[in-house]
Amino acid sequence: MxxxxxxxxxxxxxxxxxxxxxxxxxxxxxxxxxxxxxxxxxxxxxxxxxxxxxxxxxFSAQMRAQIAERPVLREIQQRIADHPDADLSVEALAHRANLSPRQFTRSFSSETGTTPGCYVAPTRLETVRRLPEDTQDDVGHVASSSGYSTTEAMRRALQRALGLSPSQCRSQHS
Known part of the structure; x- marks a missing residue:
């Protein structure tokens, strides 16, 4: 077993x-x-x-976080899950929610139990872990599709969170 x-x-x-x-x-x-x-x-x-x-x-960052009650914040959560490669900065998400960055951060944190940044980071890592199952894309494409500005940024995030290199992650999940 x-x-x-x-x-x-x-x-x-x-x-x-x-x-x-x-x-x-x-x-x-x-x-x-x-x-x-x-x-x-x-x-x-x-x-x-x-x-x-x-x-x-x-594992699932989204499943660990609470689902927001306000529809606009649920839409933001869905956008983060669907588009990890988008601009997911607090400013961009606040603009989509039609809130100031400060009000957005307070509202998001209150309703989900986590800050926007702490919600986005594991979502991007999950995308990195999922892509090797779905594609044979090179490391550069996996990084950009997951929302990382460079392969080095993705490599550092994987190492810090999982203790894996991108190639170890691919072999573990393919």
């Missing part, structure tokens, strides 16, 4: 680590049958921010 994967598919036998992992397994079935876009749409309707592959351990 391997306690790490959230779900396992072995021939005709499929098993999940728990209720949320079963949702991930169901989303994997949707993706296999009708594609990634459909699986992401179903996940969004279910308020599951990120489809996780079966081989990974339990």
């Amino acid at each position: 391997d306690p790490t994967p959230i779900f396992v598919q072995d021939g005709t036998v499929c098993t999940a680590a728990g209720a949320m992992a079963a949702i991930d397994l169901a989303l994997a079935f949707v993706e296999a049958d009708i594609g990634r876009d459909a699986a992401m749409m179903v996940a969004r309707y279910m308020v599951v921010f990120l489809r996780r592959s079966g081989g990974q351990s339990q």
Whole structure:
């Protein structure tokens, strides 16, 4: 028995680590049958921010944070999940929410239990971890698609958070 994967598919036998992992397994079935876009749409309707592959351990920055009550802040949370490569600075997010940066930070922190920066950083790391499963893109493209300005910035973030290099991350999750 391997306690790490959230779900396992072995021939005709499929098993999940728990209720949320079963949702991930169901989303994997949707993706296999009708594609990634459909699986992401179903996940969004279910308020599951990120489809996780079966081989990974339990992690999700969005799932650890609270869902904001105000619609505009929920939209910001969804934007962060959908566009980690966008300008996700406090100023840019505050502008989208039509709030001052100070008011945005207070509102976001109050409703989600974390600051905007502490919400964005793990989201970008999760994108780095997910992309090797979905693409064969080079390190530079993975960095820019994840919102890092340089491959070195991505490398430092991976090393600091996970103790991995980009190539170790790819081999671990591919």
